[in-house]
Amino acid sequence: MPGMVLFGRRWAIASDDLVFPGFLELFLRVLWWIGILTLYLMYRGKLNCAGGALLSSYLIVLLVLLAVIICTVLAIVCVSMKGTICNPGPRKSMSKLLYIRLTLFLPEMVWASLGASWIADGVQCDRAIVNGVIATVVVSWIIILSTVVTIIIVFDPLGGKMAPDSSAVPNHLDSQESSQLLTGLKTAATSVWETRMKFLCCCIGNDDHTRVAFSSTAELFSTYFSDTDLVPSDIAAGLTLLHQQQDSIRNTREPEEGISRSPGSSQEADLDAELENCHHYMQFAAAAYGWPLYIYRNPFTGLCRIGGDCCRSRTTEYDLVGGDQLNCHFGSILQTTGLQYGDFVHISFHDKVYELPFLVALDHRKEAVVVAVRGTMSLQDILTDLSAESETLDLECEVKDCLAHKGISQAARYVYRRLINDGILSQAFSLAPEYRLVIVGHSLGAGAAALLSIMLRKSHPEVRCYAFSPPRGLLSKSLYEYSKNFTVSIVLGKDVIPRLSVTTFEDLKKRILRVIAHCNKPKYKILLYGCWYELFGGDPDNFPTELDGGDQRDLTQPLLGEQSLLTHGSPAYSFSSDSPLESPSKYPPLYPPGRIIHLEEEGTSGRFSCYTAQYTAKWSHESEFNKILIGPKMLTDHMPDILMRALDSVVANRAACMSCPAPGGAHVDMV
Numbered sequence: 082m083p084g085m086v087l088f089g090r091r092w093a094i095a096s097d098d099l100v101f102p103g104f105l106e107l108f109l110r111v112l113w114w115i116g117i118l119t120l121y122l123m124y125r126g127k128l129n130c131a132g133g134a135l136l137s138s139y140l141i142v143l144l145v146l147l148a149v150i151i152c153t154v155l156a157i158v159c160v161s162m163k164g165t166i167c168n169p170g171p172r173k174s175m176s177k178l179l180y181i182r183l184t185l186f187l188p189e190m191v192w193a194s195l196g197a198s199w200i201a202d203g204v205q206c207d208r209a210i211v212n213g214v215i216a217t218v219v220v221s222w223i224i225i226l227s228t229v230v231t232i233i234i235v236f237d238p239l240g241g242k243m244a245p246d247s248s249a250v251p252n253h254l255d256s257q258e259s260s261q262l263l264t265g266l267k268t269a270a271t272s273v274w275e276t277r278m279k280f281l282c283c284c285i286g287n288d289d290h291t292r293v294a295f296s297s298t299a300e301l302f303s304t305y306f307s308d309t310d311l312v313p314s315d316i317a318a319g320l321t322l323l324h325q326q327q328d329s330i331r332n333t334r335e336p337e338e339g340i341s342r343s344p345g346s347s348q349e350a351d352l353d354a355e356l357e358n359c360h361h362y363m364q365f366a367a368a369a370y371g372w373p374l375y376i377y378r379n380p381f382t383g384l385c386r387i388g389g390d391c392c393r394s395r396t397t398e399y400d401l402v403g404g405d406q407l408n409c410h411f412g413s414i415l416q417t418t419g420l421q422y423g424d425f426v427h428i429s430f431h432d433k434v435y436e437l438p439f440l441v442a443l444d445h446r447k448e449a450v451v452v453a454v455r456g457t458m459s460l461q462d463i464l465t466d467l468s469a470e471s472e473t474l475d476l477e478c479e480v481k482d483c484l485a486h487k488g489i490s491q492a493a494r495y496v497y498r499r500l501i502n503d504g505i506l507s508q509a510f511s512l513a514p515e516y517r518l519v520i521v522g523h524s525l526g527a528g529a530a531a532l533l534s535i536m537l538r539k540s541h542p543e544v545r546c547y548a549f550s551p552p553r554g555l556l557s558k559s560l561y562e563y564s565k566n567f568t569v570s571i572v573l574g575k576d577v578i579p580r581l582s583v584t585t586f587e588d589l590k591k592r593i594l595r596v597i598a599h600c601n602k603p604k605y606k607i608l609l610y611g612c613w614y615e616l617f618g619g620d621p622d623n624f625p626t627e628l629d630g631g632d633q634r635d636l637t638q639p640l641l642g643e644q645s646l647l648t649h650g651s652p653a654y655s656f657s658s659d660s661p662l663e664s665p666s667k668y669p670p671l672y673p674p675g676r677i678i679h680l681e682e683e684g685t686s687g688r689f690s691c692y693t694a695q696y697t698a699k700w701s702h703e704s705e706f707n708k709i710l711i712g713p714k715m716l717t718d719h720m721p722d723i724l725m726r727a728l729d730s731v732v733a734n735r736a737a738c739m740s741c742p743a744p745g746g747a748h749v750d751m752v
Contacts, residue, residue: 278295301583366526369456371414371455425443469582470668552582569676570674679700
């Protein structure tokens with residue numbers, strides 16, 4: 082970092098990103114050079130055939146050309162290893178070396194073409210040397226094509242607008258001309274991201290909701306990815322350093338935090354009751370995912386159990402529950418919940434942007450009408466997740482500042498309209514009028530369930546919501562406080578989603594900027610040690626991340642591209658400040674729903690072990706989830722099957738300890 086400037090434009094690659102690709106090319110080129118030299122020495126006495134002189138010349142020139150290329154690549158690797166992420170001064174000769182390396186592709190292409198034409202003319206020589214020359218021609222073209230693909234990957238469509246050029250950048254960003262230029266650059270960035278999103282999601286249609294979601298997602302990405310001079314490898318290095326820094330701080334503070342007050346008996350009893358409810362209703366949240374999750378959880382027996390339903394033709398029982406696109410789904414839902422088909426009032430797997438699948442069932446064990454909303458499982462759902470700006474909810478409750486995540490609130494409105502306008506809830510309560518309403522969901526479905534319960538609170542005052550791994554960026558502060566009366570959220574370990582919002586993502590970006598600015602190690606060492614640390618663990622203090630003595634005078638280049646107008650307009654520009662970043666008005670701070678139960682992992686059970694982990698449960702405040710934690714399990718802890726196993730373990734352990742004496746019981750913190 083900053084991104085290299087070649088041919089008058091910025092590229093999405095830094096001058097210290099060429100260590101590993103360079104070593105790979107160097108390894109292949111050296112092997113190739115040794116193979117060609119061996120081939121020439123073994124068969125040079127047999128080149129007195131027709132066309133042999135051409136082949137001999139071809140091999141000799143190729144050996145010389147490869148030697149020059151090897152020396153150039155070696156120089157690129159050595160230069161790329163110098164300096165640090167934010168100190169590219171020792172690598173200032175990199176652009177010249179790359180120009181030389183790219184120039185060498187021209188004679189290589191010409192020579193490969195000549196070799197192909199000579200072989201095509203029918204050289205009458207030993208077949209082994211002819212095959213060897215064919216192999217060299219093929220390898221040459223493979224490397225050339227690989228280079229072209231790499232250039233396409235690292236091409237930055239905005240590079241021509243963001244290349245450092247002091248003469249092109251206004252000195253004062255407050256001027257009208259600078260403001261217009263900044264607006265134009267942001268518009269261009271949004272357009273680029275929207276094109277990318279449409280390309281990646283080209284198969285999901287182009288209705289009004291989809292177009293709105295594309296626009297919303299593009300604006301989000303352009304706001305938070307186009308205003309810094311970071312390249313992808315910088316982000317990877319920053320995440321690696323943050324994980325080590327985070328573990329080092331935790332190890333330092335662990336003895337102090339180990340002392341905590343004992344929970345009251347009423348609070349602990351409430352925790353036990355809610356954990357049992359969560360354990361029960363998680364089955365419905367998992368069932369809403371249909372057959373894919375069921376097969377994933379039961380890879381050896383799942384298909385045999387529901388295979389008959391997949392092949393069965395649609396019958397009247399499917400119509401009775403209002404199901405669409407059921408087939409395999411219905412069998413997996415019955416297996417997951419343990420209910421009978423007659424216990425279901427409605428099942429829908431209709432899936433579009435802002436429109437989520439859901440099911441409605443009668444839970445006779447808990448005497449509840451259960452509405453379960455499915456979580457993220459398609460490109461449409463991802464677009465719903467990424468429509469992250471806030472919108473005002475029109476609610477009939479005495480709550481001010483009713484703001485919520487736009488995409489999720491739109492999805493909740495869709496389910497609300499289906500439940501009310503289609504008479505689904507009326508049908509359910511006509512079958513069981515004494516039952517209460519319970520709404521559940523996981524991930525995106527948890528967010529929609531929380532908002533749906535708020536919408537139905539007036540007509541169903543007894544409504545309860547259980548949100549499993551809900552997104553953090555969901556509700557305004559006032560709605561978060563209001564939802565505590567009837568919503569319980571559950572978060573597993575370091576799950577990233579309950580910690581992820583626009584505000585916390587800003588904070589993560591700022592922490593990445595700070596940690597790589599203070600790092601005194603080259604990027605390749607950071608990534609190598611980081612891979613080892615993630616796979617096998619280690620002492621995080623063995624890899625210092627601060628400049629010796631706190632001296633930053635060695636930084637010859639600013640953290641962010643000083644000449645980038647987008648960077649100057651970024652709220653993240655003042656990275657050295659300890660104050661939190663200010664979110665744009667479209668993205669105010671949002672909070673997770675309800676009271677939160679946190680399942681924390683006890684000790685360490687291996688870097689990637691999800692099956693032997695043991696967890697303790699405690700009530701937690703939302704402030705404990707206002708920062709994204711980096712770790713190997715930050716994604717796996719969000720998986721519904723992992724959460725189900727953790728709930729099984731926690732509930733079983735607490736039930737087993739009910740008869741244990743208090744001093745020897747499992748330690749459970751309460752907040």
